[in-house]
Amino acid sequence: MASDPPRDEIMEATYRALCKHGYAAVTMEDIAAESEKSKAALHYHYESKHDLLVAFLEDLLSSFTAELDAVEGSSATERFRALVGLFLESEEEESDRRFETAVLEMKAQGPYDEAFRERLDEFDAALSERFADVFAAGVESGEFREDLDVDAAADFVVTVLNGAHTRQVAVERPVEQTRAALERYLDESVRRTAEVEQ
Amino acid sequence: MASDPPRDEIMEATYRALCKHGYAAVTMEDIAAESEKSKAALHYHYESKHDLLVAFLEDLLSSFTAELDAVEGSSATERFRALVGLFLESEEEESDRRFETAVLEMKAQGPYDEAFRERLDEFDAALSERFADVFAAGVESGEFREDLDVDAAADFVVTVLNGAHTRQVAVERPVEQTRAALERYLDESVRRTAEVEQ
Numbered sequence: 092m093a094s095d096p097p098r099d100e101i102m103e104a105t106y107r108a109l110c111k112h113g114y115a116a117v118t119m120e121d122i123a124a125e126s127e128k129s130k131a132a133l134h135y136h137y138e139s140k141h142d143l144l145v146a147f148l149e150d151l152l153s154s155f156t157a158e159l160d161a162v163e164g165s166s167a168t169e170r171f172r173a174l175v176g177l178f179l180e181s182e183e184e185e186s187d188r189r190f191e192t193a194v195l196e197m198k199a200q201g202p203y204d205e206a207f208r209e210r211l212d213e214f215d216a217a218l219s220e221r222f223a224d225v226f227a228a229g230v231e232s233g234e235f236r237e238d239l240d241v242d243a244a245a246d247f248v249v250t251v252l253n254g255a256h257t258r259q260v261a262v263e264r265p266v267e268q269t270r271a272a273l274e275r276y277l278d279e280s281v282r283r284t285a286e287v288e289q
Numbered sequence: 290m291a292s293d294p295p296r297d298e299i300m301e302a303t304y305r306a307l308c309k310h311g312y313a314a315v316t317m318e319d320i321a322a323e324s325e326k327s328k329a330a331l332h333y334h335y336e337s338k339h340d341l342l343v344a345f346l347e348d349l350l351s352s353f354t355a356e357l358d359a360v361e362g363s364s365a366t367e368r369f370r371a372l373v374g375l376f377l378e379s380e381e382e383e384s385d386r387r388f389e390t391a392v393l394e395m396k397a398q399g400p401y402d403e404a405f406r407e408r409l410d411e412f413d414a415a416l417s418e419r420f421a422d423v424f425a426a427g428v429e430s431g432e433f434r435e436d437l438d439v440d441a442a443a444d445f446v447v448t449v450l451n452g453a454h455t456r457q458v459a460v461e462r463p464v465e466q467t468r469a470a471l472e473r474y475l476d477e478s479v480r481r482t483a484e485v486e487q
């Protein structure tokens with residue numbers, strides 16, 4: 092997720108500390124060092140590093156959901172591309188790449204950490220829903236195949252975006268290839284014109 | 290990756306310790322506790338927990354590559370399904386799920402850890418290659434579209450498998466949906482008959 096860092100000052104400090112130290116190693120001291128606030132002040136707001144990271148994840152996902160909701164486009168195809176584009180931006184900055192890594196570390200905490208898992212669940216569902224809305228709008232307007240399984244297609248795209256993100260972190264594979272692959276998917280499996288023209 | 294645990298006794302002990310404690314928390318003590326060997330004996334073979342985990346990852350990926358190579362099928366479609374099936378087995382055992390999580394934690398270490406990243410890279414490339422071989426064989430035999438971009442399709446499938454794995458860990462999403470989605474992908478984008486029959 093190539094999201095902007097959250098707005099609140101503590102959240103911004105957490106973002107910078109996560110980019111520098113990673114999820115596993117980051118400490119309240121590291122976050123305080125990035126913030127105008129002292130470690131004591133951080134502890135006044137958040138009892139533990141875990142509480143702060145849960146708040147961070149929540150803030151991150153809600154600002155990202157707001158970005159998803161702000162997506163515009165004159166057609167369902169354009170809105171699909173815009174949604175995909177929010178996820179598959181090239182990460183030119185080293186800090187972006189570090190941040191993607193911290194997000195993957197937090198995903199890997201899902202099974203251990205109920206508070207994380209709840210937020211991840213909520214975001215996964217919100218994302219699937221946004222894609223399903225775009226697919227349904229495209230079917231409605233006649234732009235997409237009328238027999239498109241809207242929920243299954245949305246779920247598949249969310250899986251693809253998760254995979255692009257994981258491979259970007261694990262093996263530095265550029266996300267551009269996935270943008271191209273999803274463009275082919277749109278042509279071959281989603282858009283009506285692909286069938287009509289054959 | 291629903292692989293069998295590695296064969297060697299230390300590797301099996303490492304597998305069990307990772308399932309119990311996870312990648313971040315596991316210690317040499319934990320591994321020794323699962324092994325017939327003492328902690329001192331483990332340190333005789335492996336200087337550090339990191340060295341042992343690198344050896345474990347290597348062993349895991351090479352046994353998994355051997356499983357990929359042993360895949361059989363009377364057609365390219367069947368071999369494709371068998372390859373996919375190796376990755377998208379239902380994880381009914383709690384220990385399988387814990388192990389998937391440890392693998393995702395190791396993937397998230399890619400950017401921090403060159404030794405891990407090299408092994409992950411090698412496996413990612415080996416996997417893409419196996420799918421590309423199956424796609425090429427299907428094009429050759431006339432089973433798949435002759436204009437199929439074999440490398441791009443293989444790369445896409447590897448992304449999808451990574452995504453299924455990540456979502457399974459992060460939000461407990463069952464992998465069966467991805468099997469069905471890849472079956473549709475095969476019909477709509479890969480197999481020749483899909484075009485001919487339209």
